[in-house]
Amino acid sequence: MTVAPTLPIPTPAEDTTPRPGSRAARMLMPRSVDVVKELAADYGVCTRPVSLRRTDLDTGQTVVIDLPCGATQETKCKACATRARKLRQQQIREGWHRDDEPDPGPQPATDAQRALIVLRAHLEFDRAALMSAHMDPETRAEQVAAVDVAIAEVEKEITAEGLRGRPAPPHATADDDQDQGDGDRRVRSTKRRQDVPDLPRLPVENRTIGRTxxxxxxxxxxxxxxxxxxxxxxxxxxxxxxxxxxxxxxxxxxxxxxxxxxxxxxxxxxxxxxxxxxxxxxxxxxxxxxxxxxxxxxxxxxxxxxxxxxxxxxxxxxxxxxxSVDQRVYEPEQAPEWDEDAVGYTDPTTGRLLPTWDDALDLLDADxxxxxxxxxxxxxxxxxxxxxxxxxxxxxxxxxxxxxxxxxxxxxxxxxxxxxxxxxxxxxxxxxxxxxxERCANWLLYGVQPKKTRAGLxxxxxxxxxxxxxxxxxxxxxxxxSRDWSGKTLADHRADRREWVKALLGVTTDLDHTDDQAAADGQPSASRHAWEMARPTDPDVPPLGHRLLRAVSERIQWRNQLDYARRAGPPHATGASANERTATTREEPQP
Structure with a gap:
């Protein structure tokens, strides 16, 4: 009797779609909190802002203002890190192809500035004369102290007059003179190695622009x-x-x-x-x-x-x-130990005091x-x-x-x-x-005490x-x-971008009005606001989610206003160069 072969019964394809309402289905839904953070990063809103409370000294009204955290790593804050990177790009673009010197040099000194320097020179002469005169040490110390007070007052006037830096380094005290021995630098031969080629050495001209x-x-x-x-x-x-x-x-x-x-x-x-x-x-x-x-x-x-x-x-x-670091003397598990009596690190087995950093360099110099x-x-x-x-x-x-x-x-x-x-x-x-x-604790593994050693290394x-x-x-x-790249710091570049946006939108700030009114009255400008840190637990500080949503909405409105003003025409003010203005909207090239 012949038996007919049995055919496999096809099974329906397994449905992997989670059941609606199950935990697996809920886990597939994106979290609204994550979407808020993504939108904040897209629109340049800081997700970990620093809250400050501003108080109007005239009316007593207070308002909480969120400032960007200023992080440069996107693992901390993507919006602030992206803003910092774009600012660096602007700095590189502005200084790369310049055809003029970014630093024209300081202006000539005025007669008042020169007179203050002359007065400072006379005080320095008087101090040197007192130090070399034969007199009672206590009397000399009193007179030198009086001259030092006069020098400090003159240097304050020099700074207020508009001169940068000090005309001379400050005079060292007795304690400073004693500590200078610890900072002596060892002078070694500057003769070039024999295994490297020689280089031409030309007098360096005071220019930063290349040839055409x-x-x-x-x-x-x-x-x-x-x-x-x-x-x-x-x-x-x-x-x-x-x-x-x-x-x-x-x-x-x-x-x-x-x-x-x-x-x-x-x-x-x-x-x-x-x-x-x-x-x-x-x-x-x-x-x-x-x-x-x-x-x-x-x-x-x-x-x-x-x-x-x-x-x-x-x-x-x-x-x-x-x-020398050719071979370790100790392992991390058996490192030298601190000895309070010897005021240094000793061998864990023999108790012998390790050579100091200066002793080790003395042996190196003697070889x-x-x-x-x-x-x-x-x-x-x-x-x-x-x-x-x-x-x-x-x-x-x-x-x-x-x-x-x-x-x-x-x-x-x-x-x-x-x-x-x-x-x-x-x-x-x-x-x-x-x-x-020289101060690294790892020198203990090589049998040498670090420079300026201390307990706990x-x-x-x-x-x-x-x-x-x-x-x-x-x-x-x-x-x-380099120092003469664009002639500006990051704060200067940031201020240029801010001034360009203000000129494009035609807006001003409270600080601008305050400065203008003070100038009209002939008085120095002073802020009418007081600032203080605001804690997240303070009753007038809204939750972070509320602040982020409000900041995203505000940033979207700002961007729409900026796009509308840009389409309307170029700004009338020239607070930023054309290179800086295009840097705000230029798309980054793909790798």
Whole structure:
């Protein structure tokens, strides 16, 4: 008997849609609080504002005003971090392709200013005469103190008259004279190393503008440069930045290079200015590569031959003259202990007092064959190219310089695999126990007491930023801008943008009216408002959600007013340059 084969019965497709009203269905719904924060970030509203209470001294009326927190990291406040990054972009754009000197120099001194300096000179002469005169010490001290009081009064008048700085440093007291011995700097030979090429050294002209080039049609160009400086290799790496052979990867040299990278950059700009013979101006940022080693991107005003830039980079180095760190004497678990009687750290086994920092440097100075403990150099990969003002490359370079400014160094590149996490852990472990300065607690591991040692030091727990996991050894400033780049500070650029918006909308502030009325009355301006901090628990401070919703609505209305005024025509006032005005609306180029 033949049995017919049975066919499989098709089963209906499983429905994965959560049941309406279930917890799974509710978890798929976006939270309104998160939407509020997203809208706040989109419209530039600070999500963690600082509340201030303003009191009108005439009427007694109080109002709570929220000020932006001013954070520069988007993990804290995305709106404030984005605003800070755009301000840096404006600063870079304004100073990059200038064709005039941003700092014309101070005005000549007035007769009143010169007279005050002469009076200060006479007081200095009288003080020196008292110090060298043969008289009773108590009498001399009284007369010198009287002269010091007169000097202080004159210097106040000098500042009020409009002169910057002090005409001379303040006189040291007896206690200061005693403490100066602790700050003596050791002088070492400045002879260049024999393994680096020599560089030309020209007298540095007092100019910051590069040369111009004429095209065959008579058009004049003044190009600038975009420069990338990179450290040397520590071993082969994959495309994700992880080492091919972690055991042979030089993590120690990578950590030391990261800690001393800022000084290497300072030495590079010093050498470059001496080689080209004029005050090269730069604006850039330091960020980690995918392999987690720092490198820097710079916008340079003017052009320099690429071969000369590469020569300067190859000849630039920084030597670290510290005690030897070839081998650890102690481990973190058995670090030296503080001895109250000896006022220093001692060996945990023998109780022997460790050599002080000055003793260790004395041994280093006495050795004629001593070598620096570390030498930082750039790698061979130096990228330099010319950029024209107003081109797409210029906007792209500005975006490229500032793309990671709102992130921590360790968050610039995604760490998604176990291999990347292991690479980060190895580098951070090396940075944690790398000495960062003369006062670092990690010197105890090498049998040396840090400079100005004190109780409570623990190796691996130094408070310096270079030892933190999220900095990757970048403990200094991430943004590096030369003094004569734009001739303005960030506060000046912020004020320019504010004045342009006020001129475009045709609005004024209470402070403007107060200053104008005071000037009309011939009196100094004074605010009629008193300010104080407002706590979130104060009864007149609304909940944060209410304040954010109100701020989002207010920001939307402001933006609509600004767009309408921009379509109506350009502002009549010129509080900000055209470059600054376009920077407020220019879209960021995509990578």
């Amino acid at each position: 080039y004429a095209a065959p049609d008579g058009k004049i160009f003044r190009p600038s440069m975009f420069l990338t400086l990179t450290l040397d290799s520590y071993g082969r790496v994959w495309d994700d930045g992880t080492p091919v052979d972690p055991d042979s990867y030089d993590y120690r040299r990578a950590a030391w290079d990261a800690v001393h990278f800022p000084r290497l950059l300072d030495r590079f700009w010093q050498n470059l200015r001496r080689a080209v013979g004029w005050k090269v101006q730069y604006a850039g940022a330091v960020e980690p590569q995918r392999r987690l080693a720092p490198h820097a991107h710079f916008a340079i005003r003017g052009t320099i031959p690429r071969e000369l830039v590469r020569r300067v980079a190859a000849a630039t180095y920084h030597q670290v003259w510290w005690p 004629p064959d001593a070598q620096p403990v570390h030498v930082v150099r750039f790698g061979r990969q130096i990228d330099a190219k010319g950029v024209l003002a107003g081109s797409k490359d210029a906007d792209r370079c500005v975006w490229y310089i500032t793309k990671y400014l709102t992130k921590q160094a360790a968050d610039c590149h995604t760490t998604a695999t176990d291999r990347q996490r292991a690479h980060l852990d190895r580098l951070w472990h090396e940075l944690r126990y790398t000495p960062c300065s 623990k190796p691996g727990n130094c408070k310096n930023k270079v030892h933190k996991r999220d900095t990757l050894g970048l403990g200094g400033r991430r943004v590096l801008i």
